[in-house]
Amino acid sequence: xxxxxxxxxxxxxxxxxxxxxxxxxxxxxxxxxxxxxxxxxxxxxxxxxxxxxxxxxxxxxxxxxxxxxxxxxxxxxxxxxxxxxxxxxxxxxxxxxxxxxxxxxxxxxxxxxxxxxxxxxxxxxxxxxxxxxxxxxxxxxxxxxxxxxxxxxxxxxxxxxxxxxxxxxxxxxxxxxxxxxxxxxxxxxxxxxxxxxxxxxxxxxxxxxxxxxxxxxxxxxxxxxxxxxxxxxxxxxxxxxxxxxxxxxxxxxxxxx
Ligand code: PGA
Numbered sequence: 001x002x003x004x005x006x007x008x009x010x011x012x013x014x015x016x017x018x019x020x021x022x023x024x025x026x027x028x029x030x031x032x033x034x035x036x037x038x039x040x041x042x043x044x045x046x047x048x049x050x051x052x053x054x055x056x057x058x059x060x061x062x063x064x065x066x067x068x069x070x071x072x073x074x075x076x077x078x079x080x081x082x083x084x085x086x087x088x089x090x091x092x093x094x095x096x097x098x099x100x101x102x103x104x105x106x107x108x109x110x111x112x113x114x115x116x117x118x119x120x121x122x123x124x125x126x127x128x129x130x131x132x133x134x135x136x137x138x139x140x141x142x143x144x145x146x147x148x149x150x151x152x153x154x155x156x157x158x159x160x161x162x163x164x165x166x167x168x169x170x171x172x173x174x175x176x177x178x179x180x181x182x183x184x185x186x187x188x189x190x191x192x193x194x195x196x197x198x199x200x201x202x203x204x205x206x207x208x209x210x211x212x213x214x215x216x217x218x219x220x221x222x223x224x225x226x227x228x229x230x231x232x233x234x235x236x237x238x239x240x241x242x243x244x245x246x247x248x249x250x251x252x253x254x255x256x257x
Contacts, residue, residue, distance in 0.1 A: 012241025033248030066094035110153035175216025
């Protein structure tokens with residue numbers, strides 16, 4: 001329903017894995033398993049130092065390079081940080097913000113994530129904004145309330161023309177890297193809820209254009225069923241994005257929607 005209004009996106013999240021020298025061999029292996037996708041945009045979010053290598057190696061398959069985090073500051077004395085301008089300079093088209101690992105290990109809060117999304121938009125980089133509940137929150141039946149809050153906070157002050165360039169990734173924390181995937185029904189329920197939040201703020205015409213991804217142990221086996229859901233417009237994939245054959249299978253699963 002209405003999927004034609006938005007992009008399907010398969011984004012890999014390499015986290016702190018791989019080396020620049022491994023980018024080209026990875027793409028070569030990917031080429032053995034897939035051709036340039038006509039059904040989705042393919043993105044690989046690598047550690048920032050590998051972005052130029054990804055831009056170069058990914059051209060033929062039309063794979064876009066993405067970052068995994070950005071500083072909320074524009075430039076200056078912020079040792080260890082990377083700015084949106086620097087990501088753009090390296091060739092990034094997308095950048096993840098608010099991943100649960102950043103929230104958990106680096107104390108990132110919703111206000112900071114909102115600021116990061118804004119600096120990316122200013123530079124024309126699409127933010128992939130991650131939201132998702134913990135197992136405790138799910139068990140206490142707080143999932144939708146919490147995720148709705150995260151989405152509203154992340155989009156605070158972002159206008160309708162800019163929100164169309166934002167991607168939301170629903171990643172239940174209990175499903176990340178655990179091998180426990182949300183069922184297609186659970187994932188769809190929350191993704192549909194996220195779209196309803198966007199609809200309430202920006203209206204139906206905007207809400208139907210925003211791509212909402214599912215992430216959390218998405219793999220070659222379960223991708224097709226998840227991607228077939230009406231409000232799931234793609235995936236944010238960790239573990240399986242490190243395996244070329246599996247990642248290619250997930251990309252190809254978008255053709256079956
Ligand atoms: P996973 O990671 O696919 O390994 O669960 C997803 C993510 O953290 O984005």
